Amino acid sequence: DTAVSQTPKYLVTQMGNDKSIKCEQNLGHDTMYWYKQDSKKFLKIMFSYNNKELIINETVPNRFSPKSPDKAHLNLHINSLELGDSAVYFCASSQVEDEQYFGPGTRLTVT
Amino acid sequence: GNSVTQMEGPVTLSEEAFLTINCTYTATGYPSLFWYVQYPGEGLQLLLKATKADDKGSNKGFEATYRKETTSFHLEKGSVQVSDSAVYFCALSDRNQGGKLIFGQGTELSVKP
Numbered sequence: 001d002t003a004v005s006q007t008p009k010y011l012v013t014q015m016g017n018d019k020s021i022k023c024e025q026n027l028g029h030d031t032m033y034w035y036k037q038d039s040k041k042f043l044k045i046m047f048s049y050n051n052k053e054l055i056i057n058e059t060v061p062n063r064f065s066p067k068s069p070d071k072a073h074l075n076l077h078i079n080s081l082e083l084g085d086s087a088v089y090f091c092a093s094s095q096v097e098d099e100q101y102f103g104p105g106t107r108l109t110v111t
Numbered sequence: 112g113n114s115v116t117q118m119e120g121p122v123t124l125s126e127e128a129f130l131t132i133n134c135t136y137t138a139t140g141y142p143s144l145f146w147y148v149q150y151p152g153e154g155l156q157l158l159l160k161a162t163k164a165d166d167k168g169s170n171k172g173f174e175a176t177y178r179k180e181t182t183s184f185h186l187e188k189g190s191v192q193v194s195d196s197a198v199y200f201c202a203l204s205d206r207n208q209g210g211k212l213i214f215g216q217g218t219e220l221s222v223k224p
Contacts, residue, residue, distance in 0.1 A: 004154075031210060041149075041198055043214040056209045090154060092212075099145060100204075100212060102154040 003027050004103040006091050012109045013081055021076045021106045023091030030095060032074035034066060037088040037105070049074055081110045113138045113208070117201050117215035124191055124222050132186040132218045134175075134201035142203040144177050144184040145212070149198045158199070191222045
């Protein structure tokens with residue numbers, strides 16, 4: 001069984017489009033995260049939810065909107081995609097203060 | 112603010128060589144420290160962790176010791192294998208910052224037969 005899953009694995013789209021990435025975890029964790037990995041492989045936190053409540057919102061453009069329908073799911077919606085949004089997006093989950101388990105990533109390419 | 116600095120890569124070693132990847136951190140509180148590994152085309156996997164000073168994390172022959180006096184968490188392995196080729200990330204987590212991970216820039220390791 002996959003612990004943290006993301007869909008889609010690859011996403012190719014044009015500038016200006018709106019897209020969503022879905023994340024699900026079956027570990028029973030309370031906290032979920034979104035990270036962005038840039039072309040130089042640098043990883044940076046974007047958002048974190050604890051039991052459906054937003055607890056971390058880094059300086060991310062408001063074109064990015066996370067949504068957590070329940071504590072097992074955390075989706076990321078991106079409006080008006082730009083070239084600079086091209087990256088790999090990772091979802092992760094954890095129990096508070098414990099190690100994080102990462103999904104396989106979604107490679108977003110904006111053309 | 113909190114930060115993590117890793118030695119720059121890429122690092123290229125021959126099989127069975129000794130590996131050290133340096134990692135130092137800056138933190139205002141008492142963070143937990145982690146090493147994650149990313150194999151090509153995959154997500155991140157936890158390699159090892161340490162939650163307080165002088166703790167040693169170990170897994171798959173890799174070790175790292177939480178050194179508060181030098182604010183370091185260097186990764187070591189006595190004998191690397193080709194299958195260890197990957198990108199290694201040092202990270203810290205501060206409970207006062209919602210548990211988010213702050214990563215170093217990653218160090219790419221290539222092991223040649």
